[in-house]
Ligand code: X8Z
């Protein structure tokens with residue numbers, strides 16, 4: 268199946284993409300369908316005709332699947348699950364058949380546009396289904412079930428039942444290690460019941476991937492980057508190598524401050540960090556414990572959560588503010604339908620998928636977000652992230668269906684984040700959230716806060732799919748799911764679970780949305796690099812000469828026009844062309860991350876002097 272979730276963002280949007288959870292555009296996420304008997308050379312249409320027909324058919328199916336999936340995700344019931352799974356199975360079947368057919372055309376001598384479309388068709392699915400009858404429906408049913416378990420998961424804890432929304436708030440704010448461990452452990456009890464179904468889905472997707480000519484589903488996922496699939500893993504390792512020294516300094520400093528706060532019995536001075544002490548259920552971004560790690564002697568940092576609340580922001584006003592930033596760059600306002608149809612706060616009295624996502628239901632202008640927004644700094648960032656997806660979708664709406672997608676999936680995740688990087692103190696002053704920009708002595712705090720969100724994320728962004736690649740290849744059998752997960756979590760992030768050894772039936776990867784939802788995750792790792800590359804290029808374009816972290820591009824229509832020119836390309840060209848159009852570079856490059864955090868790196872090294880860093 269292609270996974271439903273994915274479908275959303277593109278679903279409507281694009282057919283191809285049907286998939287994944289966070290953005291719904293096209294091509295990427297669908298799963299495959301039954302093979303079509305190869306037509307004989309004489310009888311079959313030429314490649315251009317085949318592609319044009321495939322696009323028209325998939326566009327229609329994608330819209331139907333997206334609308335059904337929107338209904339499901341904003342109101343989970345037996346019937347909405349049934350309808351969405353059926354629509355998902357239908358597009359997955361057709362998509363798969365078309366992908367297989369696309370693979371039979373030789374691209375030699377073809378018009379390059381047609382050749383690229385054939386390539387995108389072939390690699391467009393996220394979870395291809397085997398061709399046998401019923402397989403796509405079976406996969407869609409499993410996918411729906413896994414997502415329902417995640418979306419409706421609750422656990423018992425002193426004081427009653429808790430869901431993820433409440434758990435997220437407490438993980439961010441509680442400083443009681445026993446309570447944190449209980450919440451962490453409680454949430455991780457929702458996933459063991461998913462394990463068997465998840466393994467069945469892996470087996471089915473692998474079967475489908477093999478029918479398309481890939482070794483396994485991981486190999487398919489690595490084939491989506493306009494470079495030889497065999498080189499992609501090494502490319503991500505190269506990028507990680509650029510930022511790992513900075514991460515190690517951040518880890519070392521954070522560990523020592525946690526030790527000072529909680530004592531040796533809770534957080535030892537050496538070794539890995541306890542995963543539940545970092546302010547986030549998955550220890551994927553650490554900004555919520557800024558109060559614990561803040562530089563002791565400096566000017567206090569701006570508390571964006573407090574400023575939003577003091578200024579009586581609600582969820583809708585946060586989204587309007589995000590829209591205002593994009594408008595200042597020259598992007599047209601969001602359509603009225605965005606406001607009429609989006610789900611911006613959690614509705615009462617029904618189950619929904621709260622994990623934030625952005626959709627384009629008709630692949631034209633029916634753009635929406637779906638969030639259970641809280642008024643805090645983290646969700647203010649997420650609002651910009653989601654709007655970035657919507658503005659990207661609208662920018663490429665005039666491309667043909669197969670090209671209605673990001674240059675690669677990391678681009679899609681990086682657009683809104685790049686804009687959010689420009690939420691500087693100067694910007695907050697201009698929109699009236701603060702009265703005065705703190706002097707330069709506050710910069711260390713500001714950079715540290717940003718590093719807790721962005722640098723801390725990178726190893727997590729990398730390891731989720733390292734785990735899945737091993738699962739799909741068979742290197743990690745079901746019996747090793749959890750040990751392999753924690754091996755990677757400790758190796759890359761330097762963290763361990765609270766409470767020592769995990770139970771034998773644990774499936775801790777399943778407690779992270781993107782695993783049951785089947786949304787590929789390397790995209791976020793790439794986005795965390797690309798957003799700094801975009802930001803550095805934007806600041807250069809704006810003529811900024813000071814330190815990168817103080818540059819704001821708010822109101823700069825020239826930067827906006829250049830950004831839009833890249834966004835309009837969609838997936839019509841290989842991603843290095845899109846990257847070059849905006850940044851002048853043809854390679855992903857973490858040197859912009861290093862540039863941005865340069866002043867912090869020195870400060871961290873000073874703080875860590877005499878410590879033995881690493882774990
Ligand atoms: O899933 C998301 C977005 C939707 S694409 C809210 N993100 C990743 C996550 O939450 O794990 C954004 C950052 C990483």
Ligand code: ZN
Pocket residue numbers: 289290652653656679680
């Ligand atoms: Zn996203």
